[in-house]
Amino acid sequence: MLALTSFLDPLAGSAAAALAVVVVTLVVRIVLIPVGVSQARAEQSRAHLAPRLRMLRERWARSPERLQRETMQLYRDEGASPLAGCLPVLAQAPVVGLLYAVFLHPTVGGHANELLAHQLFGVPLGRSLVDALSTGMTDAATLAVVGTLVAVIALAAEMTRRLLRPSADPAAPRWMARLVGALHFSAAVVAVFVPVAAGLYLAVTTVWTLAQRLLLRRRYPLPS
Template sequence: MDLFAFPPLALLLDLTTRALLALTSFFDPLAGGLSAALAVVVVTVAVRVLLIPVGVSQARAEQTRARLAPRLRALQERWRKDPERLQRETMQLYRDEGASPFAGCLPVLAQAPVVGLLYAVFLHPQVGGHVNTLLEHEVFGVPLGRSLVGALSAGTTDAGTLAVFAVLVAVIAGVAELTRRLLRPSVDPSAPAWTTGMLGVLPFTTAVVALFAPLAAGLYLTVTTAWTLVQRLLLRRRYPLPR
């Protein structure tokens, strides 16, 4: 079942497609055949600019978690045999400090609808009763609506598709590795032990998603991943973690 067949979502999809087409037309004299890709990049940057306050909130939350780590460890030691009491005490500590243990998830959650819309736009051959001409645009010969996994499944993979997706995945994975090396995660001591390993792996999952997503969504993920690293490095200087 196509969720975008429902009228409200269909309208949102149509508006998103029209906005991308307008941006593509605007950039056409400048970028030519890459105008649609440039439109996706501009949308990505615009979304990230709007989310700067959310990034600041995330940086403050990381600083707060690091500062509270000794007290959280003390709570864990005291109430380790009473998980419910530990949860209550942990949440109370965060409330007393005016912080939230979930603030770090906000950037990902805020961007999810945008990625979902881009994904949908470049999967629908028709939008609003009209042919989706965005699907005619390419990046170095690779259609913006093509995914690597989809091309492999359909047997339509060529050298250009492999090369373009290899570059995207390499950039995303490289940025993930830099993030792991340069930005040690602030881990809640009261969280289960497996979350530490998950935090180390999580940045690399974006590279896996890019293999399944249309190229346009992969471009979004690549740009937003690089933006996130630079933004977090700058904010880490403004909100350093206690040593």
């Protein structure tokens, strides 16, 4: 990250580290394109399986354990997964954790962390809204930057929820549907607690996710 920041410094100046975060985000998402394609295929498969899932639910309504076994067997037979939508989020968790650690520690390898000197519109990339509130360092710039990142994440999540509403899975437990719905907005909550650098990553990756899924929905449409 430091090497990339140094490379971008002549172009972006004090925002070089922020630009480096964006570049890293785009690289990660390009690498994860196959995961997104698999997710789209799995969602399409689940939509096609919906009639058979309804039949299983009607047949084994009085036997929840048997219904669960039969449902999982159907998913295995068709090469689909009810949790495929969570894969992109889980795959990116280590990257968010790494950015959190890099912009959290004042020293790295026994040397001062030079990345902490970089800013985004005057706000240090290592600052989080929660830390700023707890230490009394909250200012208008911090509120504006973090608020904008949270708003972008929440807006992209809401558009994803509205435009890409998954087809109903009659055999899926209610907690699973609630979990998938909550995951749409979890990144907005996380952005309040993590450094601005990690929040920037979450904002860029959320917008990418929306655009990618819209394109893949055209390639792998759900049955009407």
